[in-house]
Amino acid sequence: MTNAAISVRGIEKSYKDLHVLRGVDFEVERGSIFALLGSNGAGKTTMVRILSTLLKADAGAASVQGVDVAADPLGVRERISLTGQFAAVDEILTGRENLVLVARLRHLSDPGAVADRLLSTFRLTDAGGRKVGTYSGGMRRRLDIAMSLVGDPEVIYLDEPTTGLDPEARIEVWDVVKQLAQSGTTVLLTTQYLDEAEQLADRIAILHEGRIIANDTLAGLKQLLPPAQVEYVEKQPTLEEIFLTLIGPSRKDAA
Numbered sequence: 001m002t003n004a005a006i007s008v009r010g011i012e013k014s015y016k017d018l019h020v021l022r023g024v025d026f027e028v029e030r031g032s033i034f035a036l037l038g039s040n041g042a043g044k045t046t047m048v049r050i051l052s053t054l055l056k057a058d059a060g061a062a063s064v065q066g067v068d069v070a071a072d073p074l075g076v077r078e079r080i081s082l083t084g085q086f087a088a089v090d091e092i093l094t095g096r097e098n099l100v101l102v103a104r105l106r107h108l109s110d111p112g113a114v115a116d117r118l119l120s121t122f123r124l125t126d127a128g129g130r131k132v133g134t135y136s137g138g139m140r141r142r143l144d145i146a147m148s149l150v151g152d153p154e155v156i157y158l159d160e161p162t163t164g165l166d167p168e169a170r171i172e173v174w175d176v177v178k179q180l181a182q183s184g185t186t187v188l189l190t191t192q193y194l195d196e197a198e199q200l201a202d203r204i205a206i207l208h209e210g211r212i213i214a215n216d217t218l219a220g221l222k223q224l225l226p227p228a229q230v231e232y233v234e235k236q237p238t239l240e241e242i243f244l245t246l247i248g249p250s251r252k253d254a255a
Helices: 044-051 073-077 095-105 111-121 137-148 167-182 194-200 218-222 239-247
Strands: 006-015 018-028 033-037 059-064 080-083 155-159 186-191 203-208 211-216 228-230 233-235
Touching: 006 044, 018 033, 018 044, 018 059, 018 203, 018 211, 033 044, 033 167, 033 194, 044 059, 044 155, 044 186, 080 137, 095 111, 095 137, 111 137, 137 155, 137 167, 167 186, 167 194, 186 194, 194 239, 203 239, 211 218, 211 239, 218 239
Parallel strands: 033 186, 033 203, 080 155, 155 186
Antiparallel strands: 006 018, 006 059, 203 211, 228 233
C-alpha cells in the first residue's frame, strides 16, 4: 500500500447475482477532500461500508492510514469516523449531552470540555442546552458531524451528508466540511449532487455500474469535454455535463 490516507485496489463486492463493485481502484491524499460521485445504486455506500469495516469485500485490498481494512479492522476503526445519510443524534438529549455521551463512550478524560469545544467549532454553543428535537435539519447535521469528530479521527467518511437538506442547510454543511480539511482531516465524501462535488472536492471520482470511470481534479475533468462557444464567450463544461456524458444514457432513456 502507498502513503495515501486511503488506498483501494481491485475491490469487488456482489450480492448473489448483483455485482455492486467490479474492481474499484482509487487513492485519497492525506488532508484532502475526495468526492465519490455516482447515481443511486452506483455502489458508493457499499464502498464506504467496506472502508469502515462494516462489510467485507469479495476481492481486492484496501487500507486506511496504512492499516489493512481486512487484516486489522480494529486498527482502522481507531482512525476513522463515519457519518451516514441520516443524522444519528438522540432528539431527547440536548446537543451538549449528545456530545458528552459520545466522549464518554470513547473514554476521553474531559467529556464536557470536548463537547464545549465542538459546540463552538460548529456554531452550536447557543443551542447546546436545547433538546435536539428542536433543531433545524442543518443544525442536526452539524451536530452529527461534530459527534463524528469526538476523539479527533484522522479520516472521516461522509456518506451523502446533505441528503434531504434545504439549500441553506447544505451550505452550512459545506462550510463544516471545508473546515475539516483545513484542520488536516482527510474527508471521503459520497454524493449524488454534482454541485456539492464541484464546491468541495480536491479530487473527484465518478463511480458508475461498479467501476471508477473517471478520477481527476475538477479542472482535469473539464478537459474531457470541449468548451462550447456561445456568442464569442468560451463556456466551460459543467461537472453535470461531464458526468452525464461519461455515464451515457440511462437504461430508462435507452429503452
